[in-house]
Amino acid sequence: MTKKTKYAIEVEKLTKSYGDLLAVDDISFTVSKGEVFALLGPNGAGKTTTVEIIDTIRAPSSGKVTLLGMDVTKNKHDIVHRIGVLPQGFSSFDRVTVRETLQYYSRLYSHRNTDIDNLIELVNLKDKAKEQYKNLSGGLRQRLGIAIALVNDPEVVFLDEPTTGLDPLARHEVWEVLQGLKKKGKTVLLTTHYMEEAELLADRVAIISKGKIIALDSPAELIEKNTDFQVLTLHSVDENVLEIIRKMGFEPVPDNNREIKTRVKFADDVQKILSAVKDAGALYIGLDVHKPNLEEVFLKLTGETLHDGHVVKKRFK
8 A cells, every 4th residue: 555655765663683683773764755865884884784675675673664655565566666776786797788788677677668878878878888798897887787777767766885896986977977866856765885975965864883873964964963173184294293183182083194184173273283293393294174074973973984884993972
């Protein structure tokens, strides 16, 4: 039975367990029709499990999920024809061209009148239409995967880590495609561990950690509510700078690129730090001061930072 609702997705107290492992822990959220909604968190946070329950691949341990007004545990047959899915680690047939691939998946969905040319143009693959899948770069393969998810003109599109493993240029090219979906008014549920990706694409973001949603709002509101500071970054510093800043009562965070990030609340804090570094004879070759972004919000809320989806540091909250 389909109920009328303004939401494309409604998740109520969803839980999923695998033996003693609690992968999804009593989470609730809604996704409005036409919204781009991101689940943001590290690998193993429960993002993919949540998506696979919503798109009917897995059954929940408890809780209720409604998709397009239908219970996902009772209406799988009716749901699958109205959604599109790009799974994590998507792959296709090596010796089949881009055009042939889309024609194949169109037939699977019984959409023989799918506008293949329009799909190819939407994902910017016009010049690669006759190229075999095996010859496509990672970014081009992901763009093809997005096109496949759209062959049945779905009402809701699920994109699970669509840019993982791509180089920065390819990632930005995929973002352009996803922004095109947003302009078309598609409802999109996106999972990602890239802060910039969530901040750029999503209308709202749910930060998920260890199976729980710990914050949910628009990127701008998450930043506004959770930060009252700016971030000073010193580039190519020598080893003494970290200790100098720490002794001043600040909490510097180093990274692998010989940079140090420090939260500052007051405008004259920047000058105090720079003066102390200079007086100590320590060196740095550049600096910038910027407003916080989702990366700083994630760090504050979880005490963790991410690299390629993995927790690599635990710092101050």
